[in-house]
Amino acid sequence: MRLVMITCSLVLGVLVAYPIIYLAIFSLTVDGQLSLDNYLHMFTSSRYAESFLNTAVVGVLVTLIASAFGIFMGWAVTRTNMPWKQFIRNFSFVPFLVPSYVGAMAYVFLFGPRAGYVNEGFRWLFHTEATFFNVFSLTGLALVMSFYCFPLVFLQVTSALDSLDPSLEEAAQISGASRLRTVYRITIPIITPAIINGAILVFVFAIALFGAPLIIAQAARIWVLTTRIFAFFSPPPNFGLASALSTMLIFLVVLALIGQQMALRLGSGRAYTTITGKVGAKQVSNLGGWRFLVLGGCLLIFFLAVILPLMTMLVISLFKIHGHGFSSGLTLEHYWQVLTSKFCLRAIKNSLILAFGTATLCSLIALVLAYIEVRTKAPGKGVLRFLTTMPLAIPGTVMGVGVLLAWSRGFFNLYGTLIIILIALMARFITFGYQTLCASLRQLDPALEEAARISGATWGQTMRKIVLPLIKDGFLSAWILIFIPSVGELAATVMLFTSQTVPVSVAMFDSFSEGVFQQVAALSIFVLVLIVLIFFVFRRFLGIRFAPAQS
Amino acid sequence: MAKLEVRNLTKVFGSVRAVDDVSFVVNDGEWVTLLGPSGCGKTTTLRLIAGFLRPDQGQILVNDRTISTPEEVILPEKRDMGMVFQSYAVWPHMTVFDNVAFGLHLRRIDRAEIEERVFRVLDLVKLSGLEKRFPGELSGGQQQRVAVARSLVTETKIILFDEPLSNLDAKLREELRFEFRELQSRLGFTSIYVTHDQAEALVMSDRICIINNGAIEQLEDPLRVYHHPRTKFVAEFVGLTNFIEGRVLSLEGRWAEVECEAIGANLKVSVVNPSLLEPGAKATVSIRPEAIGILHQDGEPGSTNLLPARVTKVTFLGHILDYRCQVKDVELRVQELSREAVVTRPISEGQDVGLRLSPDECSLIP
Numbered sequence: 002m003r004l005v006m007i008t009c010s011l012v013l014g015v016l017v018a019y020p021i022i023y024l025a026i027f028s029l030t031v032d033g034q035l036s037l038d039n040y041l042h043m044f045t046s047s048r049y050a051e052s053f054l055n056t057a058v059v060g061v062l063v064t065l066i067a068s069a070f071g072i073f074m075g076w077a078v079t080r081t082n083m084p085w086k087q088f089i090r091n092f093s094f095v096p097f098l099v100p101s102y103v104g105a106m107a108y109v110f111l112f113g114p115r116a117g118y119v120n121e122g123f124r125w126l127f128h129t130e131a132t133f134f135n136v137f138s139l140t141g142l143a144l145v146m147s148f149y150c151f152p153l154v155f156l157q158v159t160s161a162l163d164s165l166d167p168s169l170e171e172a173a174q175i176s177g178a179s180r181l182r183t184v185y186r187i188t189i190p191i192i193t194p195a196i197i198n199g200a201i202l203v204f205v206f207a208i209a210l211f212g213a214p215l216i217i218a219q220a221a222r223i224w225v226l227t228t229r230i231f232a233f234f235s236p237p238p239n240f241g242l243a244s245a246l247s248t249m250l251i252f253l254v255v256l257a258l259i260g261q262q263m264a265l266r267l268g269s270g271r272a273y274t275t276i277t278g279k280v281g282a283k284q285v286s287n288l289g290g291w292r293f294l295v296l297g298g299c300l301l302i303f304f305l306a307v308i309l310p311l312m313t314m315l316v317i318s319l320f321k322i323h324g325h326g327f328s329s330g331l332t333l334e335h336y337w338q339v340l341t342s343k344f345c346l347r348a349i350k351n352s353l354i355l356a357f358g359t360a361t362l363c364s365l366i367a368l369v370l371a372y373i374e375v376r377t378k379a380p381g382k383g384v385l386r387f388l389t390t391m392p393l394a395i396p397g398t399v400m401g402v403g404v405l406l407a408w409s410r411g412f413f414n415l416y417g418t419l420i421i422i423l424i425a426l427m428a429r430f431i432t433f434g435y436q437t438l439c440a441s442l443r444q445l446d447p448a449l450e451e452a453a454r455i456s457g458a459t460w461g462q463t464m465r466k467i468v469l470p471l472i473k474d475g476f477l478s479a480w481i482l483i484f485i486p487s488v489g490e491l492a493a494t495v496m497l498f499t500s501q502t503v504p505v506s507v508a509m510f511d512s513f514s515e516g517v518f519q520q521v522a523a524l525s526i527f528v529l530v531l532i533v534l535i536f537f538v539f540r541r542f543l544g545i546r547f548a549p550a551q552s
Numbered sequence: 553m554a555k556l557e558v559r560n561l562t563k564v565f566g567s568v569r570a571v572d573d574v575s576f577v578v579n580d581g582e583w584v585t586l587l588g589p590s591g592c593g594k595t596t597t598l599r600l601i602a603g604f605l606r607p608d609q610g611q612i613l614v615n616d617r618t619i620s621t622p623e624e625v626i627l628p629e630k631r632d633m634g635m636v637f638q639s640y641a642v643w644p645h646m647t648v649f650d651n652v653a654f655g656l657h658l659r660r661i662d663r664a665e666i667e668e669r670v671f672r673v674l675d676l677v678k679l680s681g682l683e684k685r686f687p688g689e690l691s692g693g694q695q696q697r698v699a700v701a702r703s704l705v706t707e708t709k710i711i712l713f714d715e716p717l718s719n720l721d722a723k724l725r726e727e728l729r730f731e732f733r734e735l736q737s738r739l740g741f742t743s744i745y746v747t748h749d750q751a752e753a754l755v756m757s758d759r760i761c762i763i764n765n766g767a768i769e770q771l772e773d774p775l776r777v778y779h780h781p782r783t784k785f786v787a788e789f790v791g792l793t794n795f796i797e798g799r800v801l802s803l804e805g806r807w808a809e810v811e812c813e814a815i816g817a818n819l820k821v822s823v824v825n826p827s828l829l830e831p832g833a834k835a836t837v838s839i840r841p842e843a844i845g846i847l848h849q850d851g852e853p854g855s856t857n858l859l860p861a862r863v864t865k866v867t868f869l870g871h872i873l874d875y876r877c878q879v880k881d882v883e884l885r886v887q888e889l890s891r892e893a894v895v896t897r898p899i900s901e902g903q904d905v906g907l908r909l910s911p912d913e914c915s916l917i918p
Contacts, residue, residue, distance in 0.1 A: 449641050451604060452637060455628050455712075
């Protein structure tokens with residue numbers, strides 16, 4: 002038992018800590034000597050200052066918009082008599098299933114200033130040369146990213162409102178406060194920490210995002226930190242600056258997360274926590290006829306975030322000729338092309354191998370790590386916990402850079418193999434498995450294992466016959482939670498791939514850059530169908546309900 | 553044969569001595585209950601015996617063979633003991649049959665014998681016919697019986713019980729108390745039972761081990777624990793009692809005369825261990841409410857241990873009448889069967905009465 006635990010701990014350290022430490026050290030060296038040159042260069046150049054500014058502005062914009070969406074939908078789902086509330090709740094995390102760059106590409110197809118379908122249609126309809134909406138702008142980018150991120154706030158808000166003790170509001174009303182005043186003076190202040198929590202999560206997510214900015218901001222000549230870092234890897238590569246910027250980005254994320262911890266602490270000091278487990282009649286506002294309007298608003302957000310991009314991709318993949326729309330006819334030939342193209346097939350194969358490998362290995366390692374955390378009093382537990390949750394603060398781009406630098410030189414040169422990508426994916430996503438399995442193990446009565454031990458079972462037998470069967474659901478949940486983002490991951494893989502190890506995300510991006518739009522669309526539908534199928538098969542098979550892990 | 557011995561057992565958590573130099577012997581076939589309030593160390597002691605915890609000092613021996621020391625602890629799965637948990641710990645993903653058969657499978661016993669033994673044990677605990685059910689379909693009491701069956705089927709000689717009846721309702725608790733004790737008498741295993749419920753301890757035990765703050769206060773059969781408590785804690789924890797402080801005046805055989813200023817009289821009391829006391833020493837007289845006779849004022853004056861008192865409160869508790877009586881500076885609690893009051897004249901609040909404290913039933917605690 003001890004051997005297994007030590008092995009997994011070592012693997013974790015190598016996986017997560019090594020690339021980041023290597024990165025930090027690398028950023029401080031120039032030509033093998035300790036130096037701050039990289040940082041100096043970075044701070045004095047206006048280009049990079051611009052990237053910082055853009056990143057910050059986008060981050061704030063996305064936070065504001067996503068929070069607005071999230072709060073609105075959260076309120077609608079928990080505190081009104083809007084119809085279809087359960088439906089909205091169940092599908093609230095769907096935006097996460099769709100990689101951000103797919104949504105971005107769809108929006109480019111629709112709202113590209115010159116060839117976007119909506120803009121063209123607008124021009125044709127109103128006989129004008131104006132552009133209805135140019136997605137290649139800061140606002141465009143912020144909107145697209147918000148559609149992807151708002152579930153983070155939504156989940157926090159619904160969770161807080163769901164567990165809000167109704168007697169707190171009832172006490173206010175008994176004291177004479179009107180409905181509106183109760184909401185203003187009681188409800189909102191109490192759920193403010195949850196909103197702030199969600200907002201900061203969105204901010205962190207937004208500044209670390211790569212896919213959407215890559216697709217949209219490039220054409221608009223808007224550089225954010227992640228895309229700037231990526232740019233350093235096109236020839237001539239400048240690893241030093243790349244690593245310096247990466248370290249700065251981590252720094253920003255950590256600052257934001259510290260801010261979050263401080264906000265939470267301030268909040269709990271004033272006793273904001275309200276999880277009393279009391280299930281009382283919630284104060285549901287009767288909106289009368291307005292409730293359909295509210296439903297319309299929620300559905301609109303949902304439509305723009307999920308349905309529209311997917312429909313766009315689907316439709317485009319069926320057009321005979323891109324640009325001529327329906328007039329050129331519909332066809333399945335692009336799907337046929339995807340299925341017969343060696344390039345596409347290899348990409349799909351690579352992604353599946355990577356995703357299956359990552360999910361399985363991470364789940365197993367996470368299980369051992371979660372067991373250490375929940376069931377043992379091993380020394381150094383805190384370090385393990387830190388290492389497992391740290392990747393949440395590390396943007397995919399940065400992880401890619403770190404893994405690239407750490408594993409492609411000297412003795413352990415893994416560059417060009419699938420393994421190096423596997424390492425990056427595992428480091429990024431092991432935390433999802435860990436959180437899920439910790440929760441599962443916590444729900445398991447330790448007496449169940451003790452009863453097995455006293456009946457004569459060794460630790461190994463107890464794990465196999467008692468623990469694993471009982472956390473089966475949690476294990477499979479963890480597996481899916483890792484599998485899905487692994488299939489479509491772009492930020493790290495784009496640094497680590499070679500022609501042999503192209504994954505499907507890079508294939509899509511390549512095709513997009515080359516203008517082979519139908520292939521992109523067909524590929525993306527293919528991948529999405531795959532993801533959705535696996536997701537719903539698992540879900541139906543297990544009958545489980547789960548939400549993305551929250552940091 | 554299954555004799556368990558605990559020697560100088562100590563377990564420390566941080567700065568708390570959860571188990572403090574505890575020593576006792578449980579003989580073959582004996583039922584010993586560890587009784588005490590929450591946090592007294594009884595569960596920790598049990599888990600040390602089971603092998604889930606490592607002692608900081610001391611030893612645990614089974615049949616004179618060491619199984620636990622600070623250096624080495626034989627793993628729980630190798631100790632051949634059974635354990636019944638407070639939360640039942642029946643595995644929800646296995647049927648009743650599989651739950652009970654688990655230990656036998658591990659011991660590689662052949663299928664026919666497993667079946668025979670499982671069915672026999674299920675019959676013993678009155679669960680025949682429920683083999684194919686899952687724990688989720690059973691009541692709390694039934695689940696607990698499954699847990700007991702699981703411990704019995706491997707025919708271990710020592711079975712540990714960790715407050716197994718705490719989660720059940722009162723009626724069921726009473727029923728199962730008798731059933732468990734009966735099983736033990738019939739099958740003859742050695743039993744160590746942890747509880748905070750004194751009624752359970754009194755009903756089921758051959759000997760009760762009262763534990764407080766990690767140390768043993770008294771280890772004796774229920775009768776002696778009740779009638780001759782050795783410490784104030786035991787006197788108060790098991791049943792109700794009255795304490796009267798005093799000073800020993802003289803000792804004579806198993807009797808002592810104690811001067812009690814608080815009640816303004818001398819009491820003649822019985823002494824269990826005269827060697828622990830000497831004239832002039834401070835001591836406490838303990839007498840149970842039901843052992844004090846309450847008489848109307850016109851009782852026989854001048855008798856030994858007859859105190860004048862005034863009744864301050866009368867409470868009707870069903871089959872018992874509870875009186876609070878003020879004797880000079882001390883309030884004594886007296887209880888008698890309510891039907892006795894029916895026979896004589898009823899006593900009312902404010903009435904002057906005489907309290908007779910039988911010397912035999914007064915314990916002297918150093």
